[in-house]
Amino acid sequence: MNAPMTFGNDNVPSSGRERLVVIGNGMAGCRAVEEILARDPNRYSIVIFGAEPRVNYNRIMLSPVLAGEKAFDDIVINPTAWYEDNAIELISGDPVDHIDRATQSVIARSGRVEPYDRLLIATGSDPFIIPVPGHKLPGVVTFRDLDDVDKMLAAADRGGAAVVIGGGLLGLEAAHGLHLRGMDVTVIHLMPTLMERQLDEAAGWLLKAELERRGQTILTGADTAEIIEKDGQVAGVRLKDGREIAADIVVMAVGIRPATGLAKAAGLDVERGIMVDDHMVTSDPAIMAVGECVQHRGTCYGLVAPLWDMCRALADHATDAPSGYLGSVTSTKLKVSGIDLFSAGDFSGGDGAEDIVMRDAARGVYKRVIVKDDKLVGAVLYGDTADGSWYFDLLKKGEDVSDIRDALIFGQAFASGGGALADPNAAVAALSDDAEICGCNGVSKKTVVDSILAGSCSLDAVRSTCKASASCGSCTGLVESLLSLTMGADYGGARTVKTVCKCTSFGHDDVRRLILEKNLRAIPQVMQELHWTTPDGCSSCRPALNYYLLCAWPGEYEDDQKSRFVNERMHANIQKDGTYSVVPRMWGGLTSPRELRAIADVVEKFNAPMVKVTGGQRLDIFGIKKEDLPAVWADLNAAGMVSGHAYGKSLRTVKTCVGSEWCRFGTQDSTGLGVKIEQMTWGSWMPHKFKIAVSGCPRNCAEATIKDFGIVCVDSGYELHIGGNGGIKVRATDLLCKVATEAEAMDVCAAFTQLYREQAWYLERTAPWIERVGLDHVKAALFDDPDSVRQLAARFRFSQQFSQDDPWAKRVAGEDRELHQHLAEVRPFAPAAHPKEFA
Amino acid sequence: MMIGDWLDIGPTTQIAPGNARTLPVRGAEEIAVFHTMRGEFFALVNACPHKRGPLSQGIVHGDVVTCPLHNWNISLRSGEALGDDEGCVPTIPLKVDAGRLYLLREAVVGRREQPSKAA
Numbered sequence A: 001m002n003a004p005m006t007f008g009n010d011n012v013p014s015s016g017r018e019r020l021v022v023i024g025n026g027m028a029g030c031r032a033v034e035e036i037l038a039r040d041p042n043r044y045s046i047v048i049f050g051a052e053p054r055v056n057y058n059r060i061m062l063s064p065v066l067a068g069e070k071a072f073d074d075i076v077i078n079p080t081a082w083y084e085d086n087a088i089e090l091i092s093g094d095p096v097d098h099i100d101r102a103t104q105s106v107i108a109r110s111g112r113v114e115p116y117d118r119l120l121i122a123t124g125s126d127p128f129i130i131p132v133p134g135h136k137l138p139g140v141v142t143f144r145d146l147d148d149v150d151k152m153l154a155a156a157d158r159g160g161a162a163v164v165i166g167g168g169l170l171g172l173e174a175a176h177g178l179h180l181r182g183m184d185v186t187v188i189h190l191m192p193t194l195m196e197r198q199l200d201e202a203a204g205w206l207l208k209a210e211l212e213r214r215g216q217t218i219l220t221g222a223d224t225a226e227i228i229e230k231d232g233q234v235a236g237v238r239l240k241d242g243r244e245i246a247a248d249i250v251v252m253a254v255g256i257r258p259a260t261g262l263a264k265a266a267g268l269d270v271e272r273g274i275m276v277d278d279h280m281v282t283s284d285p286a287i288m289a290v291g292e293c294v295q296h297r298g299t300c301y302g303l304v305a306p307l308w309d310m311c312r313a314l315a316d317h318a319t320d321a322p323s324g325y326l327g328s329v330t331s332t333k334l335k336v337s338g339i340d341l342f343s344a345g346d347f348s349g350g351d352g353a354e355d356i357v358m359r360d361a362a363r364g365v366y367k368r369v370i371v372k373d374d375k376l377v378g379a380v381l382y383g384d385t386a387d388g389s390w391y392f393d394l395l396k397k398g399e400d401v402s403d404i405r406d407a408l409i410f411g412q413a414f415a416s417g418g419g420a421l422a423d424p425n426a427a428v429a430a431l432s433d434d435a436e437i438c439g440c441n442g443v444s445k446k447t448v449v450d451s452i453l454a455g456s457c458s459l460d461a462v463r464s465t466c467k468a469s470a471s472c473g474s475c476t477g478l479v480e481s482l483l484s485l486t487m488g489a490d491y492g493g494a495r496t497v498k499t500v501c502k503c504t505s506f507g508h509d510d511v512r513r514l515i516l517e518k519n520l521r522a523i524p525q526v527m528q529e530l531h532w533t534t535p536d537g538c539s540s541c542r543p544a545l546n547y548y549l550l551c552a553w554p555g556e557y558e559d560d561q562k563s564r565f566v567n568e569r570m571h572a573n574i575q576k577d578g579t580y581s582v583v584p585r586m587w588g589g590l591t592s593p594r595e596l597r598a599i600a601d602v603v604e605k606f607n608a609p610m611v612k613v614t615g616g617q618r619l620d621i622f623g624i625k626k627e628d629l630p631a632v633w634a635d636l637n638a639a640g641m642v643s644g645h646a647y648g649k650s651l652r653t654v655k656t657c658v659g660s661e662w663c664r665f666g667t668q669d670s671t672g673l674g675v676k677i678e679q680m681t682w683g684s685w686m687p688h689k690f691k692i693a694v695s696g697c698p699r700n701c702a703e704a705t706i707k708d709f710g711i712v713c714v715d716s717g718y719e720l721h722i723g724g725n726g727g728i729k730v731r732a733t734d735l736l737c738k739v740a741t742e743a744e745a746m747d748v749c750a751a752f753t754q755l756y757r758e759q760a761w762y763l764e765r766t767a768p769w770i771e772r773v774g775l776d777h778v779k780a781a782l783f784d785d786p787d788s789v790r791q792l793a794a795r796f797r798f799s800q801q802f803s804q805d806d807p808w809a810k811r812v813a814g815e816d817r818e819l820h821q822h823l824a825e826v827r828p829f830a831p832a833a834h835p836k837e838f839a
Numbered sequence B: 001m002m003i004g005d006w007l008d009i010g011p012t013t014q015i016a017p018g019n020a021r022t023l024p025v026r027g028a029e030e031i032a033v034f035h036t037m038r039g040e041f042f043a044l045v046n047a048c049p050h051k052r053g054p055l056s057q058g059i060v061h062g063d064v065v066t067c068p069l070h071n072w073n074i075s076l077r078s079g080e081a082l083g084d085d086e087g088c089v090p091t092i093p094l095k096v097d098a099g100r101l102y103l104l105r106e107a108v109v110g111r112r113e114q115p116s117k118a119a
Helices: A027-037 A059-066 A080-085 A146-158 A169-180 A200-215 A261-265 A305-318 A387-399 A402-411 A424-429 A443-451 A459-466 A476-491 A506-518 A523-527 A539-551 A565-571 A593-604 A626-639 A670-681 A740-759 A766-773 A773-783 A788-803 A809-814
Strands: A018-023 A044-050 A076-078 A089-092 A096-100 A105-108 A112-115 A118-120 A125-127 A141-142 A161-165 A184-188 A217-219 A222-228 A231-239 A243-248 A249-252 A256-258 A274-276 A287-289 A295-296 A331-333 A341-345 A354-360 A367-374 A377-383 A436-438 A579-582 A612-614 A620-626 A649-658 A690-695 A709-714 A717-722 A735-739 B006-011 B019-025 B031-035 B041-045 B058-062 B064-066 B073-075 B094-099 B100-104
Touching: A018 A027, A018 A295, A018 B006, A027 A044, A027 A076, A027 A305, A059 A146, A059 A169, A059 B100, A096 A261, A141 A146, A146 A161, A146 A169, A146 A249, A161 A169, A161 A243, A169 A184, A169 A200, A169 A249, A200 A217, A200 A305, A200 A341, A200 A367, A200 A377, A200 A523, A231 A249, A256 A717, A274 A287, A287 A305, A331 A387, A341 A387, A354 A402, A367 A402, A377 A387, A424 A476, A436 A443, A436 A476, A443 A459, A443 A476, A506 A523, A523 A539, A539 B058, A579 A735, A593 A620, A593 A626, A620 A626, A626 A809, A649 A670, A670 A690, A670 A709, A670 A740, A670 A788, A690 A809, A709 A740, A717 A740, A735 A740, A735 A773, A740 A766, A740 A773, A740 A788, A766 A773, A773 A788, B041 B094
Parallel strands: A018 A044, A018 A118, A044 A089, A118 A287, A141 A249, A161 A184, A161 A249, A184 A217, A274 A295, A649 A690, A690 A709
Antiparallel strands: A096 A105, A105 A112, A125 A256, A222 A231, A231 A243, A331 A341, A341 A377, A354 A367, A367 A377, A579 A620, A612 A620, A709 A717, A717 A735, B006 B100, B019 B031, B031 B041, B058 B064, B064 B073, B094 B100
């Protein structure tokens, strides 16, 4: 600990004042001086060194200057007169070269020497520059001081395109300013979520959507490879995936690092920042430090709010009334006009932490507060930040919120209504009769209540009679409150709809319908628009949504690998010991010497402990390690084999018998038809696994009547059967229809498959689906309109264009390589005790 | 702050958010290192307390991973099974510094009697 020190008379200059030298004329340095002067204006004789040739200004207001909302004069904090009035000597444009602690003096670049009794380092931070090729080209700028803003304004005057590297707070403010100044702006962000340190995925998605709506291009998950040069100037940016974006100016706003050079050279303790104690004193008791250059209790701050607390503690210490700085809880607001965004505290969850989420799709609002041990520990707000300061206050004070917990998410006005009003039902009861309950259909409270009194005693009944909550569903909670208030104990409260999972009140059918109706294109968008109650879903809804979007938008939706179950992510079947089994495709169950040799070679080469013939007429190679999978696939690919999808919620196999080609009972070419059908259907993603079989005669050797789609050949044509499966609950198929030709059989197969893909719930096989909706429904959907089969089959074939890429070949070519590689390997007893990194 | 020897296991960019990767350890249990959608990193022994399923291959949501074998939900923060399931997998203290991931060495190479919470 550094107790405040009083310096001996020897050190006091003739003026009777101690000499305080401040390095840094920025917000921290000047604020510290202001605080000291407010406590004791006569104690110090003060000298301030500033690197920029101008008076002190409010750096965080540079964004509005860039955006044209403010001028430089508006953001000056201390004009020249302030320095004069307080007898402060400002040395600008002559930066400090080094600190000589032995003689207690600082030496400027010009050679000027300033002795000190106390020294304050407030050097702030430097922008971080990614050292990619071209980072020193003219036209590459940072966003740190007024000179940077001037460079951006000059570029904007010439017009053209700007690339901002970094989708954090600073980068987005720079992008906003340049966009307002008329440039075509592209933001390149390494992480998948904008402002990921302040926002969760849901809020980050809303922000991205809004910026894109305004005309900016936002590329997330984009890694810069180099800055392209033309004629000695910046011409654009090339990403590691090969994309190129033309640019007349490139703004690097990827982050800041504490400016610790002077302190380090002077031998002070420095880690990420200059180490200070609670009184902002460094390892040298005569030297203090404050602002973004310091590290206090392990934390470096990059925001302005902590400065004020730090400066207070520093001034208390410097005037012999030590108080101490205990660290800051910070909050963030984005200074982009028209975008309301607030984040504070810890929103990463944690043991015992509970998320309370409220979404209002119609208003574009997402609110999430995190409660732990009856206290608010974090908040993320988008679209409506009115309660941000209230939440921030609760958070800083650490108040017990258990009494208002249920109403917390509705904000201060509601939660502080106290007692009765904190009960959501009471709040609904207090609404007037003409208050609008359902915005989509314009239904008032009175209409809903009348409908309930007239006998609509369930949510579904209310939805069908008065249409309240029948569209977007965001007023479901209100309607349920009204049911409960109106019916009292008679309301069972039970919902009849089976929801997708605990994250939502919607059932599968509603989700699928709304994805199409509302044109929803991404998982975070579905979660926002349909009011998911968790920030990023769970292991039940993520794979379901991924499938529903894939099915709804073939060729457009980008598959989300992290929402896939392990087998579909690894394109192999995980076994109980964590190894995988590999099943190459054998069309219709046919194989050849070449394929068999390749399989035999793989088994030997990779020491596979077992090979087994499967029920679907394939060979299954067991015991393959995840890191060996690409090599196994490469060998199988080389023999002409592709993925058998034995691992997927997808078409598995088409099983056949030998049919008329060999069998004395065979009526049609069942093997040939099976191969054709497998070539048509392989690779398609489904709600669940899907098996097909073709038998050449009613003896049914291919067991077609316990398959999802089965064909039994007869003399006069083809009997088509649906909805069978083996498994725990065996179900024989229902006869769907009989057709005369192979082509018709294939069309109906494609149409039925597509109907199942479009209508079944995720993880529902054809058998329970048909039991649920009824065979008549399926028949009607296929045959009532004579054009249905053609249309469904066309949709199936269209979507197949995008799914018939062999996923094994892509992995062999290097796609998603990291899924198969270890991060590193630790060999604790090897001579070099450091992990070996893989290339 | 945890005192001890920290093992540098490489840059944070090696693990995309929502994913996990593995770190085999000679003479000790394989470790799974997770990167959540919210940008946090965690390290756990790569074996579910139920039937030792490889947690690294599960779906990550919030700060939970769902085991790929039987859908147990495991807290990445504490290693404990959630819901009605009971069991706990050891966690390995992890820190992120200047874009690199570090694991507490003694927790990596053994001595896991007292699992600590990941940083």
